[in-house]
Amino acid sequence: MGRIVLSAILALSFSTSLSHAQSSWTGGDDLPTNPLACDGTAAAAASVPYDGGQPTNAPDRNGKTITVVDVPKLVGIGYFNATSKGIADAAAEMGTMDAKTDGPSRANIDDQITLIDNYITSGVDGILFAANDPVAISPVLKKALAAGINVVGYDANSEPDARQWFVNQAEFNGIAKSMIDALAAEIGEDGAFAIVTSTFTTPNQARWIAEMEAYQAECYPNMKWLETVEAQEDNILSFNQANTLINKYGDEMKGILGMTSVATPAAADAVTQAGQCGNVAVVGLATPNAMKPYVASDCVKSVVLWNPVDLGYAAAYVLRAVADGTLEPGATSVEAGKLGELQVINGSEILLGAPFVFTKDNINDFDF
Incomplete structure (x- = not known):
């Protein structure tokens, strides 16, 4: 199975024709954009300072078995079943991570926040997440960091300072x-x-x-x-x-x-x-x-x-590296098991790879 399996997702719409000026339209965010060249010319890589968060008074977890909960947007669909499988595969391969997936039954940010808050209270070493809302999820993730828990996102990000690293499936x-x-x-x-x-x-x-x-x-x-x-x-x-x-x-x-x-x-x-x-x-x-x-x-x-199996697998390895102290702010790459060396981009993101088109x-x- 190719490690960077990407797929095209196109269902775009707009309430006005693009023959009009580029006005704002429902569906996209208002962050700056950086479109690639039409002819596919590669963009120059930019050096960006680390912008992630840090846990407070985290205990020494280097080489120790850690308890990790994965909280995706929702459970019961093929995509997150696949990311969960990747996390479980990595945990079994490492032998030093007890990982389970426990997400909401619908893509609801309030349910996701409640689950994460409960795990902060019950006590875990690490949290993996795919956010339903980048802003709304951030306070509870910051609470986890303040409790000394390692926090890594994948698939859908939070605000950068609410987690340590984010594993980006593709730019x-x-x-x-x-x-x-x-x-x-x-x-x-x-x-x-x-x-x-x-x-x-x-x-x-x-x-x-x-x-x-x-x-x-x-x-x-x-x-x-x-x-x-x-x-x-x-x-x-x-x-x-x-x-x-x-x-x-x-x-x-x-x-x-x-x-x-x-x-x-x-x-x-x-x-x-x-x-x-x-x-x-x-x-x-x-x-x-x-x-x-x-x-x-x-x-x-x-x-x-x-x-998505590789995405979950990579996220688990990134969390292990963070817990061990081998992935620190300023790093340019991280080792991720069978996936090899993955690159750091945008300050605190780990890039899985480029998109892949299935035909x-x-x-x-x-x-x-």
Whole structure:
């Protein structure tokens, strides 16, 4: 299984046409963007000071068995089942980490905060998390740091000083380029499209959308954003939202971008049931197994993702390195077991790798 399995996630929408000025639109955040070059020229790496937090009076955990809880956005979906498997695999491989996953049953930030707070009270050595809301989760993570607990994020970040490190599945501008390029290849450089996302506050999706808007405006200025809709990482709501978009925009809409591993297969199902395969392209983030039927039927050409098993695996190794004191502020890389050496970017982030596009030619090589 390739270590950097990435997949395309494209369901972008906008309430106004990009033929108008670049006004703000629902779905992206308001942070600065850094779009990659249209021709793929690599950007120069910038040195950024460490901006993460630090635990207060953490005990010596070097080489000792540590108790770790993984609190993802939610449990019971394929994507976070895969990250949980990666964490469990790494823990078993290391032999010095007792790790379990205990996330909310829905993508709800209040439920996630309550779970983390309970584990701070009961006592753990380390917390792994994927945030439902980057700002709302930060106070409870800072509480964990103040209690001497090591804190590492993955998949969806918090505010930097609320955790020590964040394992980034791929740089946001890299995913943005892969998604928009894949969409443009299918619907043309002047096609219209919409996005199905989870919520407008989910940090990684909002960042991807903002970077996609910036890259599209620079490299495909004639493409048209129609609308972005929320679907709460719920399969039925995602299907219904995609179906509504199909009915609302008709022949005008040439593509749907799915921003989550739930939204993308649901959108593909909606397009299939509406008899619009070949008329409405679906590009998005999803696990390969969920997309295999739609890729096999030629209704979906491109799926963008990374390997979520490897993402969880890397996060566990980063937490172990932090607990051992071998990963400290100012480091430029970290060893992550079978994944080898991973690079530090943006001050306090660890980069898993670059996006990967699944197609009919390679999707059956993967099983997750």
